[in-house]
Amino acid sequence: MSQGEIQRRTGLLRCYLSRVENGHTVPSLETLARIAEAMDIELTDFFPGPDSVQDRQTRKALGELSQEEILFLTEIRKCSTALSDDDKRLVLGMIRKMATIVPPPRNANSVTVARRAT
Numbered sequence: 001m002s003q004g005e006i007q008r009r010t011g012l013l014r015c016y017l018s019r020v021e022n023g024h025t026v027p028s029l030e031t032l033a034r035i036a037e038a039m040d041i042e043l044t045d046f047f048p049g050p051d052s053v054q055d056r057q058t059r060k061a062l063g064e065l066s067q068e069e070i071l072f073l074t075e076i077r078k079c080s081t082a083l084s085d086d087d088k089r090l091v092l093g094m095i096r097k098m099a100t101i102v103p104p105p106r107n108a109n110s111v112t113v114a115r116r117a118t
Helices: 003-010 014-021 029-039 053-063 067-080 085-099
Strands: none
Touching: 003 014, 003 029, 014 029
């Protein structure tokens, strides 16, 4: 949203909004509330904390994962803390390569051979 649009919705001058955006002016809570309402966001979105926009996005993404996937990713995170950046890239490359392999058929009588997807 542009400063001009916020100016139109709040009545605050564009030069004032610019100073707030660039950290040269600290607005009152009342002014922040007006800006938040104009931007159609919560006042708390201006403040970092347990309920920040990023936290809500993370919770939404996690909500789309199964419990099994969350546990798997948690284990990867625990193990990866000791890895160098190069090792992390190597592991990620291995995972990507493994993801391209077609899983073997579930027939108990067949021989299991992994094949690359074409």
